[in-house]
Amino acid sequence: MARGRGKYRGRGRGGRQGASRGEGERHGAYTAIDQTNPKFEAYYVGQGIVPEEEWDAFLEAMRAALPTTFRITSGKPTSRQLLDAMQDIYLPFLSNVEFEGENVAPPRQLEWYPEGLGWHLDVRKNVLRKSPEFKRFQQFLVHETDVGSISRQEAVSMLPPLFLDVRPEHLVLDMCAAPGSKTAQLIEAIHSPLTSEPDAFNPLPLGVVVANDSDTKRAHMLVHQAQRLPSPNLCVTNVDASSYPNVQVAWKGPDSHAKIEQRELKYDRILADVPCSGDGTLRKNIAIWKDWTTGNGVGLHALQVRILIRGLQLLRPGGRLVYSTCSLNPVENEAVVAAALRHFKNDVELLDCSEMLPSLKRRKGMTKWKVAPGRGAHLFPTDETEKEATPRTEETPLEASSQDTTEKSDDTSANKPKLPRIPWVESYDVLKTLDTDLASRLQQTLWPQGDEEALHLERCVRVYPHMQNTGGFFVACLVKKDTNAKDSESLAAGMVRAMQAIDKLSSSETRDAGPEASANVKRTARDAEDQTQDAPSVKKMRTDLSDENVTESSPETVNIASSDVLSEAKPEQPASENKAPQNKRSHTEGLAISAGGSLYREDPFAYVKSDNPEIRSCVDWFGLHDFPIGNLLVRNAQQVPLRSIYLTSSSVRAIVAGGGPGQGIHPTMNPIRLRLLNCGVKVFGRQESVSKANKAEPAEGGTSESVSRRENLSSMLTCRWRVVSDSLHSMRPFLSERIIIKASLSDLAFFIKNYYPVLDSVPGEVGERLRTSTMGSYVLDIEPSESEGHKLTVPLSYPIWRSIASVNLMLDKQEKSALSFRLFDTDLSDPEGQRQFSSNPRNRNNKKSAAEQSVEGDATPNSENPATSITETN
Numbered sequence: 001m002a003r004g005r006g007k008y009r010g011r012g013r014g015g016r017q018g019a020s021r022g023e024g025e026r027h028g029a030y031t032a033i034d035q036t037n038p039k040f041e042a043y044y045v046g047q048g049i050v051p052e053e054e055w056d057a058f059l060e061a062m063r064a065a066l067p068t069t070f071r072i073t074s075g076k077p078t079s080r081q082l083l084d085a086m087q088d089i090y091l092p093f094l095s096n097v098e099f100e101g102e103n104v105a106p107p108r109q110l111e112w113y114p115e116g117l118g119w120h121l122d123v124r125k126n127v128l129r130k131s132p133e134f135k136r137f138q139q140f141l142v143h144e145t146d147v148g149s150i151s152r153q154e155a156v157s158m159l160p161p162l163f164l165d166v167r168p169e170h171l172v173l174d175m176c177a178a179p180g181s182k183t184a185q186l187i188e189a190i191h192s193p194l195t196s197e198p199d200a201f202n203p204l205p206l207g208v209v210v211a212n213d214s215d216t217k218r219a220h221m222l223v224h225q226a227q228r229l230p231s232p233n234l235c236v237t238n239v240d241a242s243s244y245p246n247v248q249v250a251w252k253g254p255d256s257h258a259k260i261e262q263r264e265l266k267y268d269r270i271l272a273d274v275p276c277s278g279d280g281t282l283r284k285n286i287a288i289w290k291d292w293t294t295g296n297g298v299g300l301h302a303l304q305v306r307i308l309i310r311g312l313q314l315l316r317p318g319g320r321l322v323y324s325t326c327s328l329n330p331v332e333n334e335a336v337v338a339a340a341l342r343h344f345k346n347d348v349e350l351l352d353c354s355e356m357l358p359s360l361k362r363r364k365g366m367t368k369w370k371v372a373p374g375r376g377a378h379l380f381p382t383d384e385t386e387k388e389a390t391p392r393t394e395e396t397p398l399e400a401s402s403q404d405t406t407e408k409s410d411d412t413s414a415n416k417p418k419l420p421r422i423p424w425v426e427s428y429d430v431l432k433t434l435d436t437d438l439a440s441r442l443q444q445t446l447w448p449q450g451d452e453e454a455l456h457l458e459r460c461v462r463v464y465p466h467m468q469n470t471g472g473f474f475v476a477c478l479v480k481k482d483t484n485a486k487d488s489e490s491l492a493a494g495m496v497r498a499m500q501a502i503d504k505l506s507s508s509e510t511r512d513a514g515p516e517a518s519a520n521v522k523r524t525a526r527d528a529e530d531q532t533q534d535a536p537s538v539k540k541m542r543t544d545l546s547d548e549n550v551t552e553s554s555p556e557t558v559n560i561a562s563s564d565v566l567s568e569a570k571p572e573q574p575a576s577e578n579k580a581p582q583n584k585r586s587h588t589e590g591l592a593i594s595a596g597g598s599l600y601r602e603d604p605f606a607y608v609k610s611d612n613p614e615i616r617s618c619v620d621w622f623g624l625h626d627f628p629i630g631n632l633l634v635r636n637a638q639q640v641p642l643r644s645i646y647l648t649s650s651s652v653r654a655i656v657a658g659g660g661p662g663q664g665i666h667p668t669m670n671p672i673r674l675r676l677l678n679c680g681v682k683v684f685g686r687q688e689s690v691s692k693a694n695k696a697e698p699a700e701g702g703t704s705e706s707v708s709r710r711e712n713l714s715s716m717l718t719c720r721w722r723v724v725s726d727s728l729h730s731m732r733p734f735l736s737e738r739i740i741i742k743a744s745l746s747d748l749a750f751f752i753k754n755y756y757p758v759l760d761s762v763p764g765e766v767g768e769r770l771r772t773s774t775m776g777s778y779v780l781d782i783e784p785s786e787s788e789g790h791k792l793t794v795p796l797s798y799p800i801w802r803s804i805a806s807v808n809l810m811l812d813k814q815e816k817s818a819l820s821f822r823l824f825d826t827d828l829s830d831p832e833g834q835r836q837f838s839s840n841p842r843n844r845n846n847k848k849s850a851a852e853q854s855v856e857g858d859a860t861p862n863s864e865n866p867a868t869s870i871t872e873t874n
């Protein structure tokens with residue numbers, strides 16, 4: 001029976017919100033929902049979206065379950081490993097699998113996705129659940145997805161970022177970004193070209209990705225999603241894209257004597273993946289079958305036009321904007337693009353992208369379409385409202401004049417089911433005569449205006465489900481013509497130069513590296529001009545200073561009453577409704593500030609002075625060199641490091657620090673204008689939890705004895721900060737060799753298997769090195785090596801914490817587990833996990849691998865020394 005509500009949830013009457021919509025989705029056993037909708041059929045037959053002879057194949061594909069598709073994250077050290085694992089392990093392993101007497105097709109590469117990084121798996125859900133081989137593969141996908149090495153994403157949803165052609169120096173705006181699957185691709189693109197080669201990763205590119213969504217809850221989902229792919233170059237904002245604010249940023253010319261100026265931020269690349277009716281996703285969101293009406297697309301057209309026009313205003317000359325929807329409806333697609341092209345006259349044009357992604361099967365954009373603006377009987381040109389017509393006899397727009405709103409009555413396909421008539425209205429002028437009220441609420445741009453061929457709407461890209469077993473999708477690439485050489489340059493390099501100049505002016509001496517900085521520190525893949533770092537962190541993990549779950553008593557709490565702040569606040573740019581995010585820490589409650597008529601409740605974004613003692617201790621301990629110290633950021637009103645230190649790229653800093661003095665606790669204006677929710681990544685976490693607050697008063701549940709024990713331990717630390725695993729990929733080039741510990745694959749196996757091993761139990765040179773080192777944060781550099789028949793082909797780095805008596809690999813359970821599956825074909829971190837089906841064909845009969853056998857004797861996590869563990873405080 002029909003299941004779920006599956007209502008559209010965008011702005012207006014439709015509203016594609018993103019890849020996963022919950023209620024209406026297809027879930028294996030529950031596919032009995034009625035997958036017919038006569039109006040849908042009549043409408044699209046009337047539009048002639050596919051040639052008549054393809055209609056049955058089209059409908060059949062629309063009703064079939066959607067295959068699973070995923071991408072391997074590019075540029076990560078894991079990319080090569082995963083591609084090798086797919087080709088050398090999983091493909092042979094999943095070939096020739098039989099399930100209930102039938103051969104099951106193994107995964108295959110998406111032929112149009114670059115570098116073989118996109119994959120397609122067309123098996124039924126019950127095969128994934130019940131076949132041991134596919135179940136094991138599913139487990140692999142889940143693990144790798146959790147840690148950001150793989151992204152499960154609908155195939156067609158991968159297209160817009162590919163058409164956008166993003167490069168590392170680009171300032172990119174993703175206008176409607178939540179839940180963020182395309183944002184992830186954009187982030188990958190600025191950090192590396194699409195490749196599985198690990199060396200291609202640039203930790204600090206010049207570019208920026210600004211990801212926005214007007215729905216506050218969804219924008220917070222975006223923040224959460226982005227943490228799978230930590231980037232110092234990402235900002236998340238929460239405003240209405242149709243009135244996205246102008247912001248000023250500092251900019252400096254290449255001449256060393258040039259002054260720092262203010263420039264309006266213009267983007268090199270913009271993605272407008274707008275809210276839409278989403279009927280291209282019917283294969284996945286089957287509830288849309290029931291809810292589909294002609295009004296869904298009509299209701300969204302105006303918002304879509306406004307978003308696209310705003311996007312094009314924010315685009316720099318020479319820049320590219322991709323407009324996309326997962327709707328098949330021309331009023332949400334070609335009509336919107338045509339409206340924007342007319343608005344900009346000759347300044348914007350459609351790009352012919354027929355040469356891009358040559359293996360992608362596609363259709364040209366429509367240059368003729370019909371409009372059904374409403375449902376009322378008065379909109380039918382005759383009184384034949386009950387008369388039915390068959391789809392097969394209706395003329396397509398290419399064959400018929402768009403004025404032809406009467407259905408042919410000479411039905412030549414008597415056996416075909418009759419479909420309802422659609423109340424097409426031939427033009428806006430006709431609508432005015434039929435229903436002035438409705439006309440006053442709709443736009444003329446819904447209808448073709450006769451210039452569609454001159455606008456080259458055929459350059460738009462349409463993808464239909466039956467062409468290559470995907471969802472339906474629409475993409476248009478628009479470029480703003482280059483008129484003035486100055487305007488047509490990317491601003492990124494100038495923004496970075498401005499930040500460097502500001503740093504030089506403010507404190508040249510504090511930019512020196514610490515005394516431990518070694519002359520031969522490795523520094524790879526870094527553009528001289530891009531200097532930033534970050535590391536988000538959401539996961540709790542245990543380290544080894546104390547075993548108590550010490551929670552700081554909100555040292556960042558500031559008691560600024562809303563009214564105090566609000567009295568200072570002046571309304572800024574229009575912004576969407578802001579609700580306090582559900583996961584927001586309670587201490588932000590007093591910080592609401594008025595922005596665009598609604599409340600902005602974020603903690604401030606404050607860059608820390610580079611002579612701050614905590615910052616200096618990090619610089620010294622980690623031997624940071626050539627590092628943009630001025631880009632270290634905190635999120636508290638005191639503007640000093642308390643628990644976490646974040647890093648942003650210089651270009652992000654130019655945005656965050658711009659716009660002039662802010663209001664209330666916010667140091668600068670741009671974050672308020674943009675309703676900035678998040679930027680940068682966490683790079684350092686405070687390793688001990690003794691704050692001023694709990695020095696004065698024991699934290700909840702803690703005794704004064706335990707507090708004093710922690711204080712004693714803390715006082716032994718040279719640096720109380722640890723480098724965070726999520727950001728290590730970016731931080732590694734800046735770290736001194738002094739804190740690097742070289743290790744092999746078998747050392748890594750030891751640390752995955754043993755939680756908080758005592759120092760004396762750590763074997764080999766790594767143990768020796770750790771025993772002779774002082775307490776603090778180190779990095780384990782795992783070099784390519786072999787262990788027990790397993791091979792590591794690329795270098796890996798992980799943070800490690802050396803405590804008084806024990807040591808710990810700073811990865812949480814999930815990450816350890818994913819890493820272990822990937823490297824050792826089993827979960828060394830979990831004795832239960834070792835009973836999982838093995839992916840390795842050698843071990844199909846549940847034989848344990850050599851690695852498993854060698855570790856199973858002591859796979860139980862060590863019980864931790866209660867005096868030497870701590871909970872990460874974020």
Ligand SMILES: C[S@@+](CC[C@H](N)C(=O)[O-])C[C@H]1O[C@@H](n2cnc3c(N)ncnc32)[C@H](O)[C@@H]1O
Pocket residue numbers: 010011016017018019157175176177178179180181182183212213214215218239240241242273274275276
């Ligand atoms: C199709 S979804 C975006 C999917 C996303 N690009 C992805 O790949 O994950 C459309 C998004 O637009 C957002 N939205 C709706 N109206 C908006 C507006 N006026 N400004 C900005 N975002 C809007 C919705 O909240 C929704 O998250």
